[in-house]
Amino acid sequence: MSGDYQLVQLANGEKTLFSASYGEKMHPGLGPQAEAELLYVRQLKICERMQSGAGEFVIWDVGLGGAANAIALLKATRNIPGQLRLVSFDNTSEPLEFALKNAAALGYAAGYEDRLAELLHNRKVVFQNGKLSVNWEFHLGDFPWLLNSEIGNRKPEILRPHAIFYDAFSPAKNPAMWTRPLFENLFRSLDPARPCALTTYSRSTLLRTTLLLAGFFVGVGHATGMKEETTIAANDLRLITDPLNQRWLERALRSDSAEPLCKPVYARAPLSPATAEQLRRHSQFQVSIEGVDSAKT
Numbered sequence: 001m002s003g004d005y006q007l008v009q010l011a012n013g014e015k016t017l018f019s020a021s022y023g024e025k026m027h028p029g030l031g032p033q034a035e036a037e038l039l040y041v042r043q044l045k046i047c048e049r050m051q052s053g054a055g056e057f058v059i060w061d062v063g064l065g066g067a068a069n070a071i072a073l074l075k076a077t078r079n080i081p082g083q084l085r086l087v088s089f090d091n092t093s094e095p096l097e098f099a100l101k102n103a104a105a106l107g108y109a110a111g112y113e114d115r116l117a118e119l120l121h122n123r124k125v126v127f128q129n130g131k132l133s134v135n136w137e138f139h140l141g142d143f144p145w146l147l148n149s150e151i152g153n154r155k156p157e158i159l160r161p162h163a164i165f166y167d168a169f170s171p172a173k174n175p176a177m178w179t180r181p182l183f184e185n186l187f188r189s190l191d192p193a194r195p196c197a198l199t200t201y202s203r204s205t206l207l208r209t210t211l212l213l214a215g216f217f218v219g220v221g222h223a224t225g226m227k228e229e230t231t232i233a234a235n236d237l238r239l240i241t242d243p244l245n246q247r248w249l250e251r252a253l254r255s256d257s258a259e260p261l262c263k264p265v266y267a268r269a270p271l272s273p274a275t276a277e278q279l280r281r282h283s284q285f286q287v288s289i290e291g292v293d294s295a296k297t
């Protein structure tokens, strides 16, 4: 929707984008710069993983929006010699255009305005970011649809990720981005031989059961601003410091909002008997029964 975005000031003085159609702010806790760095870049240990690995490091930036997460990544990695492929997805370029027009007020994009303009116009930009070679693509389209067509396609065009920033609007306002079929497709689109971790700001039981049932291992994520916890998921348990354990499972089995969304309509419901059984059998909880897991909830 054109004219959807406005600039708003948070309690700490930081400015961010507000979408009138979703009725939500981007990075409402600490603001674009600090939240992006803490929740996505640091939590996923991007710098450490890039420094210790060889070859191109691939990151999917789901919900490019005003590119705050992407720019926090570029700032944090500029002194790492190597190659980064940043693959951003959004179904509109309006927040990016808005962020670029308001770059001075927002502050976080300083020094990257020309790269953003090129990305906006050409859907890709290749450049040297300090010691790092960057290849940045922007896939404009509906993410659930794109994933479906990628999976149907035997030769995927989009490189498989090592890390995913998952930053859609909330499940209540943007349910199409939080369904079980979407996360099953996302899990299927990973390379099983390439450890990949995903973070997102939500800690809801519904999100965590959805990720588990889609095939991911799931853990407690760092606190950020107003949130005591966020969520980290991975296809390799070694990427998760604090996996959800039996105590979390017991609470999920009693929760009144834990059943994954099977279609893009938000609904709160307890786990059905069949889903509860699938969750109990997840290998993450089999490990924890053997006492390998920590006592953290």
Ligand SMILES: C[S@@+](CC[C@H](N)C(=O)[O-])C[C@H]1O[C@@H](n2cnc3c(N)ncnc32)[C@H](O)[C@@H]1O
Pocket: 025, 026, 027, 036, 062, 063, 064, 065, 066, 067, 068, 069, 070, 089, 090, 091, 092, 095, 141, 142, 143, 144, 167, 168, 169, 174, 176, 177
């Ligand atoms: C919270 S904002 C992202 C903020 C952004 N990561 C940043 O750092 O500025 C959520 C984004 O998800 C996008 N989005 C919502 N539904 C989508 C869909 N079906 N496919 C792709 N993107 C979608 C919105 O257009 C919006 O830009």
